Amino acid sequence: MQAEETRAWHQIVVNVLKRHEVRLITYVPDNVLRPLIDATHADPFFTAFATTREEEALGILSGAWMGGLRGILLMQTSGFGTLANVIASLAVPFQIPVLMMVSERGTLGEFNIGQALVAKTMRPVLDAIAVENHTLTRTDEVEFILDRSIRQAIATQAPACFILSPLLTGGKVFQA
C-alpha cells in the first residue's frame, strides 16, 4: 500500500470520493482533469459522463442528491464562470450539498487573456454566495481537505468547491 503522499493527486481524489460514496461524476471536459476523468470512467464504482454545460451538470447532481445519490461536478475555471445563478438559486437555497472541483486556469503561467480574466471572478463569486471553497496546492493536503470538506458539506447541507491550483496539477502549459 502506497502512502497517500506518494500517490498522484487524482488517485487521492478517487480514494476520497469512494470513501464518501460519491458515485456520480458529471463534467465538462478539461485537459488537466483528464487523469481523474479517465480514472472514473475506468472504474465501475462511478457513473461518469460529460454534459453540454456546467449548469446542466449541477442540475443533474442536485436531482441525484435528492434521490439519494452523491456526485461531484468537474470543470475548468471558465465553466465555473457560468454557474453563479444556479448555485445561488438552486444549490444554496434548497440546501443541496453539490460538490464542485475546478481545475484552475488564469494564473501561474496562463497564456489566454480570456481565461485570466474569468478566473478573477471565481473566488469573489464563491465568497459572495458563502460557498465553502478551498484551493488545493499540495498533494499532502488533498486527502485531508477533501475528506473534511465532503463531511462538512453533507452535514451542513451546503455546497463546496475545490480549486485545483497549477501548483498541484502542473496546470496547462503554454506551448510557444
Added chain:
Amino acid sequence: MSFTANHPATRQQAKIMNRFELTKRMVVRLKQNEAVIGGIGYTNFDLWAAGRRPQNFYMLGSMGLACPIALGVALAQPERQVIALEGDGSILMQLGSLATIAGRKQCNLTIVIMDNGTYQITGGQPAATAQGADIVAIARGCGLAQSAWAADEGGFEELIDLALREDGPWLIGCRIDQEKPADTTERDPARIRDQFMRGLGVKR
C-alpha cells in the same frame, strides 16, 4: 414510428390546450409515486395547483434545469418513473440537456413541454418557438426518437400512459394557451426539498 401514427407530426397541427387542465390530467394518472420536476414559472405553479404530492419538486430560479434535475433523480432511482415538466422558453435555454438525456438512454424519464410560444410570465414576449423552432423536432434531432406532439387532450393522456408503461426516454410536446396559472407555488425551498426527499424515501 407506430406510437406517433395517430398523432400530428408538426407543432402547427396540434390542438392548443390549457396548461392547468393538462397538468391535472397528468397528475391523476400518476399511481406509482412517480417523481415530477416542475420547471420555473407557470409550469410549476400549475403543478402546485393540481394538488400537492410529496414526489413533486418545484424549482425557483434555475431556469432551464427541470430536465437535468429529473435526469439526476432518474439516475439515483432507476426503479421510479420521473417526469420533467418544462416550458418552451425554459427548454430553449438548455437544449443540450436533451442530447445528454438521449445519450444516457434514460429509460425511466419523460419530458413534458408546455409550449405557448411565449415568455408568458414576463409579459408574453415571443419565444423562438413562435418563430418556427419545433421542440419535438429538436428533441428527435438530439436522439430522443420517442418524441411527439400531443394532438389533443385524449392524445396527451395516451402518450402519458405509454410513457409511464414503456421504456423511455420520452418527450411529449403540448401546445397551450395564454391562460394564467391556477395558483402560485409557495416559495419555501428548504421545505420543498425536504418534502421531496421524504416523498422519494431518501429521508424518513
